[in-house]
Amino acid sequence: MSIILLRANQVRNLKGVDIEPHAQLNIIFGENASGKTSLLEAIHLLSTAKSFRTHRIQHVIQHETDKLTVFGRLQTGPHTHQLGIERSRRKTEIRVDGQGVNQTSVLTRHLPLQLITPQVSSLLEQGPKMRRRFLDWGVFHVKHDYLANWRAFHRVLQQRNAALRQHQANSQIAVWDRALVESATSITRSREAYLSGLMPILQDYSETLIGQQPELSFQQGWPQDENLANLLAASLPRDRDRGHTQYGPHRAELVFKFNGIPAQEVLSRGQTKLFISAMQLAQVSHLAREQGLRCVIMVDDLAAELDNRKRAALLDLLLSTQAQIFITLTEASLLDIPREQGHKMFHVEQGEVEERLPSQAVVLID
Numbered sequence: 450m451s452i453i454l455l456r457a458n459q460v461r462n463l464k465g466v467d468i469e470p471h472a473q474l475n476i477i478f479g480e481n482a483s484g485k486t487s488l489l490e491a492i493h494l495l496s497t498a499k500s501f502r503t504h505r506i507q508h509v510i511q512h513e514t515d516k517l518t519v520f521g522r523l524q525t526g527p528h529t530h531q532l533g534i535e536r537s538r539r540k541t542e543i544r545v546d547g548q549g550v551n552q553t554s555v556l557t558r559h560l561p562l563q564l565i566t567p568q569v570s571s572l573l574e575q576g577p578k579m580r581r582r583f584l585d586w587g588v589f590h591v592k593h594d595y596l597a598n599w600r601a602f603h604r605v606l607q608q609r610n611a612a613l614r615q616h617q618a619n620s621q622i623a624v625w626d627r628a629l630v631e632s633a634t635s636i637t638r639s640r641e642a643y644l645s646g647l648m649p650i651l652q653d654y655s656e657t658l659i660g661q662q663p664e665l666s667f668q669q670g671w672p673q674d675e676n677l678a679n680l681l682a683a684s685l686p687r688d689r690d691r692g693h694t695q696y697g698p699h700r701a702e703l704v705f706k707f708n709g710i711p712a713q714e715v716l717s718r719g720q721t722k723l724f725i726s727a728m729q730l731a732q733v734s735h736l737a738r739e740q741g742l743r744c745v746i747m748v749d750d751l752a753a754e755l756d757n758r759k760r761a762a763l764l765d766l767l768l769s770t771q772a773q774i775f776i777t778l779t780e781a782s783l784l785d786i787p788r789e790q791g792h793k794m795f796h797v798e799q800g801e802v803e804e805r806l807p808s809q810a811v812v813l814i815d
């Protein structure tokens with residue numbers, strides 16, 4: 450899949466974007482505050498109906514206007530699809546191939562997207578929620594019944610938690626436990642299977658980018674050798690006290706270590722950025738291998754914290770994933786592009802996005 454046409458209106462400071470991206474590599478350059486990240490935000494809206502910078506859509510909608518729209522035409526093999534999103538403060542409208550759609554996941558299914566930003570280190574540094582999201586992104590795209598399972602699990606979990614808080618009888622709670630164990634088992638199996646496919650690729654990418662291979666421990670959300678049904682029963686008094694369920698896949702965690710030490714304690718900032726990029730690129734490659742599905746990868750401010758050699762190594766790996774790539778840079782000269790590599794350059798200035806011929810913008814290397 451690749452985006453062959455992108456239109457955006459009233460997204461931040463952008464002025465009527467209308468571009469035809471390159472199927473492989475797109476370089477977006479311009480001064481600070483020109484609108485580069487906003488352009489990535491528009492693409493993100495098309496995949497998730499959300500911004501990655503804020504939960505408040507009114508901050509993304511252009512000042513003095515009341516709604517934003519983004520439209521994209523995608524090429525997926527021989528097929529084209531049209532995705533459209535319109536968001537105002539009150540309403541979100543999604544259209545896929547001209548039909549109204551009420552689930553964001555339909556967009557995400559069409560447009561699998563990975564974003565690498567300078568703030569990306571939060572994936573290792575913040576709580577487990579971000580890492581579960583990372584994991585679930587992959588499983589969602591690889592295993593098509595996963596979303597339904599995941600939703601079923603969370604519905605039951607909420608019902609069990611409500612029952613705990615309402616001091617319902619043990620027999621009543623046991624009813625939820627059975628359903629909970631069933632979907633918990635299925636979610637956990639899918640996650641394990643996904644990780645065992647992903648890890649060899651991640652080892653390889655991590656070696657390429659930072660010269661070291663991580664060890665992963667996947668914590669499923671309850672002690673490895675214990676039976677979840679028994680645990681739920683045994684921890685019922687404590688669950689009642691706390692008003693929520695302590696064990697289950699909603700507590701899963703991914704821990705990455707290098708030589709036995711947690712990644713976030715040994716990696717420098719630059720290495721962290723590269724390692725997390727390796728994690729995301731591994732997901733993209735895995736999806737291409739498993740599903741034959743091409744993703745979009747966006748790298749905001751690629752040059753930040755990386756020297757010339759590391760930028761080149763990251764670009765190399767990005768290109769090897771076969772994804773459609775969007776990279777932002779303050780100056781086009783910050784990245785050397787191999788001479789034979791097809792690409793397009795877009796210059797952003799005060800919200801205007803214009804295609805530039807590569808020769809006008811960049812130094813090509815052999």
Ligand SMILES: Nc1ncnc2c1ncn2[C@@H]1O[C@H](COP(=O)(O)OP(=O)(O)O)[C@@H](O)[C@H]1O
Nearest residue numbers: 461462481482483484485486487508510511512
């Ligand atoms: N809702 C909005 N309406 C209009 N302009 C906005 C809005 N939100 C932010 N801006 C402006 O958009 C500009 C572009 O921001 P950004 O995309 O982050 O630039 P870059 O990534 O190129 O540094 C900034 O000058 C910012 O002040």
Ligand SMILES: [Mg+2]
Nearest residue numbers: 485486487750
């Ligand atoms: Mg920016």
